[in-house]
Amino acid sequence: xxxxxxxxxxxxxxxxxxxxxxxxxxxxxxxxxxxxxxxxxxxxxxxxxxxxxxxxxxxxxxxxxxxxxxxxxxxxxxxxxxxxxxxxxxxxxxxxxxxxxxxxxxxxxxxxxxxxxxxxxxxxxxxxxxxxxxxxxxxxxxxxxxxxxxxxxxxxxxxxxxxxxxxxxxxxxxxxxxxxxxxxxxxxxxxxxxxxxxxxxxxxxxxxxxxxxxxxxxxxxxxxxxxxxxxxxxxxxxxxxxxxxxxxxxxxxxxxxxxxxxxxxxxxxxxxxxxxxxxxxxxxxxxxxxxxxxxxxxxxxxxxxxxxxxxxxxxx
Ligand SMILES: Nc1nc2c(ncn2[C@@H]2O[C@H](COP(=O)(O)OP(=O)(O)OP(=O)(O)O)[C@@H](O)[C@H]2O)c(=O)[nH]1
Ligand SMILES: [Mg+2]
Numbered sequence: 001x002x003x004x005x006x007x008x009x010x011x012x013x014x015x016x017x018x019x020x021x022x023x024x025x026x027x028x029x030x031x032x033x034x035x036x037x038x039x040x041x042x043x044x045x046x047x048x049x050x051x052x053x054x055x056x057x058x059x060x061x062x063x064x065x066x067x068x069x070x071x072x073x074x075x076x077x078x079x080x081x082x083x084x085x086x087x088x089x090x091x092x093x094x095x096x097x098x099x100x101x102x103x104x105x106x107x108x109x110x111x112x113x114x115x116x117x118x119x120x121x122x123x124x125x126x127x128x129x130x131x132x133x134x135x136x137x138x139x140x141x142x143x144x145x146x147x148x149x150x151x152x153x154x155x156x157x158x159x160x161x162x163x164x165x166x167x168x169x170x171x172x173x174x175x176x177x178x179x180x181x182x183x184x185x186x187x188x189x190x191x192x193x194x195x196x197x198x199x200x201x202x203x204x205x206x207x208x209x210x211x212x213x214x215x216x217x218x219x220x221x222x223x224x225x226x227x228x229x230x231x232x233x234x235x236x237x238x239x240x241x242x243x244x245x246x247x248x249x250x251x252x253x254x255x256x257x258x259x260x261x262x263x264x265x266x267x268x269x270x271x272x273x274x275x276x277x278x279x280x281x282x283x284x285x286x287x288x289x290x291x292x293x294x295x296x297x298x299x300x301x302x303x304x305x306x307x308x309x310x311x312x313x314x315x316x
Contacts, residue, residue, distance in 0.1 A: 005039055011046035014144045022117060022144045026087075029136035030123050040136055047143025051261075054252055055138060057163035059153035059189065060173035065199045066152045067106035069173065069235030074107070074150065076241060078115035082148050085141035086110070088122035090154040091130040091162055117146060122154050128271050131162045135268055138166065164192040165264055169251045171195040171244075176212055176232065177204040190220060194251045195229050197244055202234040286311050 005028075013021035025047075028040045058066050074084045086107070111118040123130050123137065138149050153163045164170045172189050176198045190196075196216055201209035209232035220228040229247050233240030281287055290308050293299035299307075 007039060007042045007046065011043055011143075014043075014047060014140065017145065019117065022140065023119075025140040025144075026119060026137045029140050030133045032125070032129065032133075044136060044139055044143070047140065049139070050142035050147065051258065052147070053142045054148045054249075055151070055167040055169070056148070056248055056252075057151045057153060057167035057170040058173065059163055059170070060199070061175075062154070064173040064175055065235045066154075066173055069197075069199065069233075069241070070150055070152060071107040071110050072235050072238045072241050073245060074110040074116055074118075075113070076238075076245065077148055078110075078113055082115070083146045084110070084116045085138075085144075085146035085149045086116070086118040086152065087134060087137055087141070087149065088119065088152040088154055089130050089134050089163065089166075090122040090124045091127045117141065117144070122152075127162050128275070131165055132268055132272060134166055135264070161188050161192050165267060168255060168257050168260055169194045169248050171197055171248065173197050173199040173235075174212075174216070176200050176209045187223075190223055193228065194255075195231070195244070195247055196220065198230065198232040199235055201232040201240065202237050206232070281308050281312060284308070284311065 010021055010025060010028075014025050025043055028036050028043060031037070031040070058070065060066050070086055074086065077084050107118050110116045111120075119137070123134050125133070134151065138151070141149050149167075151163055151167055170193050172193045172195075174196065177200070196213075198209050198213050198216070204212075213230045213232045217227070217230040220230065229251070231240060231244055231247060233244050235241065286308050290299065290304040294301050294304045
C-alpha cells in the first residue's frame with residue numbers, strides 16, 4: 001500500500017458493503033508495515049463495533065475437513081439470514097502454500113455467495129503477529145456487517161491456542177477412525193476447546209463415531225474437570241452440522257462474551273506493548289552494545305536489559 005489511502009472513504013465503502021474495500025481493509029489490518037498499522041487503527045475507529053457478533057475458531061490437523069465443514073455450515077447459516085465471513089490463519093510459517101487452491105475448491109458455493117465473504121489466503125507469520133493482525137481483520141469483517149466470523153486454523157500445534165485468543169468459541173475437528181497418534185493431538189488444544197467434533201463420521205459408520213465421541217467425552221471430563229461437548233458429524237454430507245451449530249450457540253450463550261473479549265483485548269495489549277517497547281529498544285545504539293556484552297559473557301542478560309531500560313527511561 002504505497003499510495004495515499006483515504007481512510008474515511010475506505011470506511012464508508014466497507015460499511016456500504018463493497019467487497020473490494022473490505023479486502024483492502026483486511027489487507028491493511030494484516031500488513032506488517034508500521035505505517036499500515038497506524039492506518040488500520042484509524043480505520044477500526046471509524047467502523048462500528050459489533051458486540052453481538054459470533055466468532056468461532058475451527059482447528060484441526062491438515063485434512064481434518066475444516067474447509068469442507070465451513071462450506072456446509074456457511075451455506076446453512078446464510079440461508080438462515082446470517083452474513084458469514086471466513087478467515088484463515090497459518091501461524092506455522094514454515095508450511096508452504098497449497099490451501100488457497102484447496103479452499104477455492106472446498107468452498108465452491110460459499111466463496112461466490114453474496115451473503116458470505118471468504119478471505120482467499122491465510123494470514124501467515126509468527127504466532128503473536130498472526131494473532132494481533134487477525135484480531136483486527138475480524139473487526140473489519142464485523143464493521144462490514146458480517147455477524148458471524150469463522151476462523152480456520154491451518155497447521156498444527158501452538159496455533160490452536162492462538163485461535164482461542166481470537167474467538168468466542170473454539171472447536172476442534174478430529175477425524176473419526178484415526179488413532180490418537182495420527183491426530184497429532186497436542187494437549188494444548190484439549191485444554192482450550194469449547195467443543196470437540198468427531199468429523200467424517202460417514203466414513204466409519206455412525207456407531208463407531210458415537211463410541212469414539214463417548215471415549216473423548218470421558219477423557220475431556222477427566223482432564224478439564226467439567227463436561228465439554230463432544231459430537232459426531234460429517235461436514236461432507238451435512239449430517240450433524242446443524243446440531244454442532246446449535247451446541248456452538250449454546251456455548252456462546254453461556255460464556256460471558258463481553259468478558260471473554262475484554263480479557264482478549266487485555267492480552268493483545270500486553271503483547272503489543274512488549275513488541276512496541278522492544279522495537280524501541282532495538283533502535284538504540286545501546287542495544288547493539290548490550291548484545292555484544294551478553295554474547296561475550298561480560299554482562300548477564302538481565303543486567304543488560306536493565307541497563308538498556310534505564311537508558312530508555314533517561315532519554316524520555
Ligand atoms: N468422508 C468424508 N470426507 C471428508 C469430510 N470432510 C472433508 N472430507 C475430505 O477430506 C479432505 C480434506 O478436506 P478439507 O476440508 O480440505 O480439510 P482441511 O481440514 O480444510 O484441510 P487443510 O486446510 O489442508 O488443513 C478432502 O478430500 C475432503 O473431501 C467428511 O465429512 N467425510
Ligand atoms: Mg482447509
